[in-house]
Amino acid sequence: MRWEEIDTQVCSIARGLAIFGDKWTLLIVRDAFRRVRRFSDFQKSLGISKHRLSDRLNRLVEVGILNKVLYDEKRARYEYRLTQKGIELYPVLMTVVQWGDKWVCDGDGSPVVFEHKLCGHEVQPKYVCDQCEKDITARDIVPKIGPGIERKLLRGEAVSRDSIDVKSITN
Amino acid sequence: MRWEEIDTQVCSIARGLAIFGDKWTLLIVRDAFRRVRRFSDFQKSLGISKHRLSDRLNRLVEVGILNKVLYDEKRARYEYRLTQKGIELYPVLMTVVQWGDKWVCDGDGSPVVFEHKLCGHEVQPKYVCDQCEKDITARDIVPKIGPGIERKLLRGEAVSRDSIDVKSITN
DNA sequence: TTGACAGGTTCCAAATTGGAACCCTATAAT
């Protein structure tokens, strides 16, 4: 299978990664969260080639993660800003940060820490059950077929067996 | 800059993505959570070429996300299983699932839903402040220089200006 | 008038990929 076909899987991970699972895209989104907005600033920050950057930015605009906002009419200059769809990638980025802080730090500790404006404390975001408020861990979660698969099956559509075979997530 | 150099940035996102930010790696990890364990099963599930798969599995073992476990001594057959380091990628994957469910579903709803063993309910995991328990959103978080950068600066090490320039994360 | 700046595009060499073919070992089937 080639990469362009992975989003044919009935799987939100595959579909998500089809959008931002390549080498540079999430780093561009990271920079957008840091308020990097202009072509040349992305380039400086990432050291990516212009060609690639141009590609990636256009793609992100296409899929609705970034907006192109005119900031200089005469010279047709645009800024790239996160849309709501982009802003909601925040937990993805933050969970990567937390994993990285724990597993690929170099002994000096977290490069960046975070303050929660609402309570003023330094925050270690946590991932909890919305029903019982306990921490979510892989071992306590049982995946089940959801409507996205069920409805397709009811309509007789082919759904790869692989999507269906949802086993308990654990090693 | 070429991709192999991105983990020189003092940034947990860059360092994380240096490990699992390429096209197939996170999908392999996804499958590992689904209890896919053998070479040929990964291959069937992903449709990736053997060459690539071999590469990626070895890489994941190298960086300590998967363990190679002998299951047939005579024929030297191994299973690939998540280590603790791998299991802790769960929130990364789940936040991708939640984003994908919301933004790249096709009208049929979530392909897969999740039950929380501890309370028996269907769970929508949420990302909250460990101090005040309120939901975390990009707009309420202020990044600050952490020890990982500060200590390097105190030792006089070069830290790219880019890592330091931590602006409020918002558009 | 010259030059710098922002934001591209074009081109090529180098790296990465997918796919097919092949290899090796150990069991299973005939």
Added chain:
DNA sequence: ATTATAGGGTTCCAATTTGGAACCTGTCAA
């Protein structure tokens, strides 16, 4: 005893993707 099959690879090549350098264009500033 011979053949087949399964698991897990490796080798090779053509196609795709990439990084980097060079070039283009329209505006402003000196």
